[in-house]
Amino acid sequence: MAFQKMELKDIEVWDGNRAAAQALRQAQVDVVAAYPITPSTPIVEGYAQFTADGYVEGEFVMVESEHAAMSACIGAAAAGGRVATATSSQGLALMSETLYQASGMRLPIVLNLVNRALASPLNVNGDHSDMYMIRDSGWIQFDAYCPQEVYDLNLMAFKVSEDHDIRLPVIVNQDGFMTSHTAQGVRPLSDDEAYAFVGEYNPMNDMLDFEHPVTHGVQTEEDWHFEHKARQHNDLMTKAMPKILEVFADFEKQTGRKYNPVEKYDMDDADVCVVCMGSSVETAREVASEMRANGIKAGVVGLRVVRPIPFFEIADALKDVKAIAALDRSSPNGAAGMLFNEIAGALFNTNTKALLSGYVYGLGGRDLTKAHLVALYNELQANADAGKVTTQLQQFIGVRGPKLAFL
Amino acid sequence: MAKKGWDEFEIGAMLRTFDGKIDDIAGTRQEDRAYSQNSSYTASVADWRLIKPVFNKDYCIDCQFCWIYCPDVSIVSRDKKLIGVDMDHCKGCGICVEVCPTNPKSLLMFPEQADEETEIANWPKKDEGEA
Amino acid sequence: MSEVKNIKNLKEFSTSADRFEGANLLCPGCAHSIIVREVLNATNDDLILSASTGCLEVCTAVYPYTSWDASWIHIGFENSSTAVAGAETMYKALKKKGRLKQPERTPKFISFAGDGASYDIGFQWISGCMERGHNMMHIVLDNEVYANTGGQRSSSTPIGSSATTTPAGKISYGEKRNKKDMMSIMAAHGIPYAAQVSPNKWKDMVKKIQHGMAVDGPVFINAVSPCTTEWKFDPKDTMNIADLATDTLVFPLYEIIDGRELNITYRPKNVIPVEEYLAAQGRFKHLFKDEYKYLIKEWQERVDEKWAYLQRREEARV
Numbered sequence: 001m002a003f004q005k006m007e008l009k010d011i012e013v014w015d016g017n018r019a020a021a022q023a024l025r026q027a028q029v030d031v032v033a034a035y036p037i038t039p040s041t042p043i044v045e046g047y048a049q050f051t052a053d054g055y056v057e058g059e060f061v062m063v064e065s066e067h068a069a070m071s072a073c074i075g076a077a078a079a080g081g082r083v084a085t086a087t088s089s090q091g092l093a094l095m096s097e098t099l100y101q102a103s104g105m106r107l108p109i110v111l112n113l114v115n116r117a118l119a120s121p122l123n124v125n126g127d128h129s130d131m132y133m134i135r136d137s138g139w140i141q142f143d144a145y146c147p148q149e150v151y152d153l154n155l156m157a158f159k160v161s162e163d164h165d166i167r168l169p170v171i172v173n174q175d176g177f178m179t180s181h182t183a184q185g186v187r188p189l190s191d192d193e194a195y196a197f198v199g200e201y202n203p204m205n206d207m208l209d210f211e212h213p214v215t216h217g218v219q220t221e222e223d224w225h226f227e228h229k230a231r232q233h234n235d236l237m238t239k240a241m242p243k244i245l246e247v248f249a250d251f252e253k254q255t256g257r258k259y260n261p262v263e264k265y266d267m268d269d270a271d272v273c274v275v276c277m278g279s280s281v282e283t284a285r286e287v288a289s290e291m292r293a294n295g296i297k298a299g300v301v302g303l304r305v306v307r308p309i310p311f312f313e314i315a316d317a318l319k320d321v322k323a324i325a326a327l328d329r330s331s332p333n334g335a336a337g338m339l340f341n342e343i344a345g346a347l348f349n350t351n352t353k354a355l356l357s358g359y360v361y362g363l364g365g366r367d368l369t370k371a372h373l374v375a376l377y378n379e380l381q382a383n384a385d386a387g388k389v390t391t392q393l394q395q396f397i398g399v400r401g402p403k404l405a406f407l
Numbered sequence: 408m409a410k411k412g413w414d415e416f417e418i419g420a421m422l423r424t425f426d427g428k429i430d431d432i433a434g435t436r437q438e439d440r441a442y443s444q445n446s447s448y449t450a451s452v453a454d455w456r457l458i459k460p461v462f463n464k465d466y467c468i469d470c471q472f473c474w475i476y477c478p479d480v481s482i483v484s485r486d487k488k489l490i491g492v493d494m495d496h497c498k499g500c501g502i503c504v505e506v507c508p509t510n511p512k513s514l515l516m517f518p519e520q521a522d523e524e525t526e527i528a529n530w531p532k533k534d535e536g537e538a
Numbered sequence: 539m540s541e542v543k544n545i546k547n548l549k550e551f552s553t554s555a556d557r558f559e560g561a562n563l564l565c566p567g568c569a570h571s572i573i574v575r576e577v578l579n580a581t582n583d584d585l586i587l588s589a590s591t592g593c594l595e596v597c598t599a600v601y602p603y604t605s606w607d608a609s610w611i612h613i614g615f616e617n618s619s620t621a622v623a624g625a626e627t628m629y630k631a632l633k634k635k636g637r638l639k640q641p642e643r644t645p646k647f648i649s650f651a652g653d654g655a656s657y658d659i660g661f662q663w664i665s666g667c668m669e670r671g672h673n674m675m676h677i678v679l680d681n682e683v684y685a686n687t688g689g690q691r692s693s694s695t696p697i698g699s700s701a702t703t704t705p706a707g708k709i710s711y712g713e714k715r716n717k718k719d720m721m722s723i724m725a726a727h728g729i730p731y732a733a734q735v736s737p738n739k740w741k742d743m744v745k746k747i748q749h750g751m752a753v754d755g756p757v758f759i760n761a762v763s764p765c766t767t768e769w770k771f772d773p774k775d776t777m778n779i780a781d782l783a784t785d786t787l788v789f790p791l792y793e794i795i796d797g798r799e800l801n802i803t804y805r806p807k808n809v810i811p812v813e814e815y816l817a818a819q820g821r822f823k824h825l826f827k828d829e830y831k832y833l834i835k836e837w838q839e840r841v842d843e844k845w846a847y848l849q850r851r852e853e854a855r856v
Binding site for chain 1: 584586588595596599600601602604606607608609610611612613614616617620621622623624625626627628629630631632634635637638639640643645662663665666669670
């Protein structure tokens with residue numbers, strides 16, 4: 001059956017959801033099984049419209065829940081073809097059981113996760129609670145800070161996920177509303193260029209190969225389970241990152257757009273820096289430039305690859321700074337923030353004398369303002385000048401009421 | 408099966424039933440299939456049995472009730488004839504004996520240690536009381 | 539193209555080359571594997587199979603062994619239906635795109651699940667699959683209890699049965715609720731075919747499975763699976779219990795076409811009193827105490843009433 005290609009302008013005005021839907025269309029996904037949830041719904045709707053207008057040759061199934069969406073994705077991926085879906089927040093929570101099953105079975109699936117707060121209380125806006133919740137689920141996780149990156153990382157996600165040495169599902173994160181619903185200029189590839197970049201799907205252990213029957217989803221008890229989990233962790237730790245770097249390099253060759261596991265901005269001579277994810281990286285970059293005009297050598301580090309964690313790249317990016325702020329957009333609920341802990345882990349056992357403090361911000365879509373960041377950079381400079389963290393190690397910023405600080 | 412190290416098996420704990428390719432499984436008898444070491448066909452549950460079925464072909468009418476109702480694919484029928492019991496896979500449930508319609512029965516359960524030839528030699532006679 | 543396998547009699551059936559293997563870990567005398575064998579042997583077509591977490595799954599795919607000769611997948615407790623629906627969707631996509639490795643072959647997509655995984659935890663997933671019209675068959679291995687975890691009640695557990703979470707005790711006769719009528723619920727989806735089967739009636743089973751494989755769209759099959767462990771009877775008696783289930787009409791064998799047309803497919807020559815079915819199983823033992831004998835009478839009345847209803851439905855042709 002034929003399908004139509006779409007003529008795209010050099011620069012399209014797309015929000016993050018549109019960018020994701022377009023990338024899925026161009027990748028000629030074989031099966032999309034999905035369920036709508038704010039704020040990722042427009043990805044699913046957009047893809048449905050592409051299907052209705054004859055731009056999609058693959059199958060699109062609207063199932064009855066997110067758990068079923070990922071269940072169908074797993075069945076489809078095991079059958080042997082390209083598979084993708086999208087969700088947010090509660091939807092991710094509902095499908096979380098199957099996320100471990102998808103990665104444990106080593107099935108390539110691309111999931112667009114439009115980050116949103118987790119209830120209760122219910123909230124439809126962007127924070128990173130959902131991203132954090134499934135960080136140990138064995139999926140590779142990319143983080144996009146703007147619609148262009150959503151588009152680019154989707155195309156790259158298939159290439160990493162489907163590689164026979166990798167065969168791990170990939171999540172592309174973007175901030176709910178801040179990225180998903182904010183239209184910006186996006187430079188797309190043509191349909192042919194994009195598909196050529198992603199490449200033909202190359203099946204492996206496919207159920208639909210009737211000459212080689214396979215059993216997927218076995219039980220392993222104490223005599224085998226540890227070895228299988230160890231194998232998966234090994235492949236994430238040793239195989240995934242080299243492949244990601246290779247795909248990033250291929251993409252740069254084709255588009256000139258360069259991606260790194262850890263993105264550094266103004267870091268060459270920075271004394272103080274914030275480490276964050278999502279659209280906050282862009283806000284922080286702007287503030288860092290302004291701080292520099294005021295004599296503070298400010299920098300920004302953004303995590304592009306969340307899993308596998310770029311452990312040594314983080315340490316390397318931060319080795320020469322004096323004070324670091326880890327910005328976590330998820331309530332740690334009784335611990336230091338995830339980024340705080342990851343950075344602390346990466347820097348421990350190194351020669352750095354850098355001071356590390358953590359900030360919890362932006363829950364439920366609360367804005368991270370430039371004023372917040374100015375105050376934060378000044379606090380870091382004060383830490384650097386004093387040679388010690390002058391505040392408590394964990395502070396909440398942007399929340400009303402008496403100041404919250406811990407540790 | 409020997410326990411393997413983490414780097415010695417297929418990713419995803421995936422198992423293949425056969426070595427190499429198989430064209431037509433439904434058209435290939437078990438003895439002609441190249442089962443991999445991962446097929447339970449290559450394993451045995453003989454040690455589960457406390458009692459075992461003994462087949463006496465003298466009375467068998469090849470009705471195939473035992474074949475269809477065997478839960479463990481252990482009644483071996485070829486060319487519509489019952490040729491024996493697969494003692495690696497039989498768990499000794501006794502269903503085959505229950506469903507056997509002949510008089511006397513063509514299959515009977517005996518203790519696992521019983522000698523097959525002796526039991527066949529001493530097979531019960533027709534039960535005249537049975538309708 | 540697929541051809542319907544010609545199975546005139548049992549001798550002919552016995553020439554089938556099984557695609558399910560022994561040395562699985564199911565209990566001696568388990569009806570699950572008898573049902574699976576009858577289903578798989580009903581066709582020579584390629585098969586794509588799935589199973590929900592449960593006895594069948596944990597006993598047939600324990601690393602490093604598989605008992606499946608066709609491709610098979612297990613994800614979780616609730617989603618064997620959706621797993622196979624996903625595979626079926628991929629088949630359609632690759633067929634359309636001309637990317638099937640063996641395009642001339644027409645696989646059948648079958649999901650197996652227990653009653654817990656179908657009546658309870660997987661109910662929504664099955665409903666979704668039936669509603670969306672996938673070309674697949676969902677088969678319930680209905681042993682009326684969570685057998686894999688040791689005998690907890692499900693919504694398929696019949697009234698008066700002693701399950702570990704609704705045990706019979708000094709002041710209780712066990713399960714208080716009547717079995718959920720899954721056949722009616724599934725038929726109400728308007729699916730092309732729904733049928734109740736029992737492994738003792740192999741010919742009825744094969745006919746229904748073949749019918750289900752021939753129709754275009756989702757099919758629901760409820761198969762009674764007498765459980766030696768939880769129903770508490772001797773392993774050798776599995777088929778005797780199945781005979782009692784069908785011949786007491788506790789498990790009437792019937793089919794519903796397009797959600798409307800009901801056909802009774804087996805009418806026992808001699809209908810056996812329900813009491814004999816109950817008496818043959820340990821799970822109902824307590825019902826024979828004087829204070830609970832009224833429940834046996836009520837059981838018989840319920841079975842009679844259901845049978846009368848099925849006959850009315852059949853006659854009405856609506």
